[in-house]
């Protein structure tokens with residue numbers, strides 16, 4: 001069968017991806033490897049030389065997440081996109097940052113994807129996604145392809161998303177103010193496992209703090225932290241009253257989940273370790289409620 005002129009990858013091609021990614025994306029990359037014969041090389045994403053070494057003649061795509069789910073890892077998008085050159089399509093999932101904190105095309109990306117289910121819709125009442133293209137010709141061909149595949153939202157979902165967008169700027173700032181308060185208080189807690197165990201890139205202990213400061217205008221509001229083990233994590237998530245145990249993020253209400261058994265459940269033990277996720281890792285999507293109310297709930301659950 002002839003290769004679709006709209007697809008960026010075909011059997012035999014090679015893709016470079018950062019190691020720290022949303023579990024669903026990693027599952028998709030595994031599928032590309034196993035079923036479609038597309039080779040994938042994983043990189044840390046801080047060092048341009050690592051990407052330069054990974055490049056092959058058949059490399060077609062570099063895939064990054066601006067602020068990674070759930071560890072807050074930030075790859076050096078401007079440096080990496082400069083290294084791969086014009087023949088490699090740089091695709092960036094900007095879901096965690098939203099366009100308020102990063103405009104990836106201005107940093108060298110060719111395609112930006114968002115889950116609009118999260119901050120863009122912003123109210124936990126719609127599911128959807130979108131892709132933004134630096135090149136209008138690529139946009140037009142992909143648009144035809146997406147119609148063929150049926151990847152179009154129904155009108156009400158589109159309307160809800162557009163309505164949500166009107167308050168994006170207010171919400172993102174408030175989410176982040178709350179996230180900073182909670183991240184700093186969590187970092188001072190003895191129950192939180194180790195010094196580097198609050199994975200919010202705004203903390204100067206976070207390995208991506210310096211890189212993030214170079215091109216993000218904020219550090220986001222969904223982040224993770226590590227408790228001692230799975231049992232401690234279970235006690236914490238079931239001990240919360242105000243914060244709900246729900247596998248989504250970016251809505252007005254604060255949500256918690258256990259990545260190893262939900263968002264990253266497809267990963268093997270080894271892959272979880274490589275991603276920096278333990279059984280005790282907890283992810284918080286910090287909402288826009290009163291920060292002290294949230295802290296009261298979190299600290300009573302930690303006490304358990």
Ligand SMILES: Cc1ncc(COP(=O)(O)O)c(C=O)c1O
Nearest residue numbers: 022069093095096115116117128
């Ligand atoms: C970074 C990132 N991208 C994409 C998705 C997929 O989102 P959706 O639930 O809209 O399919 C998620 C879901 O958590 C995510 O965290």
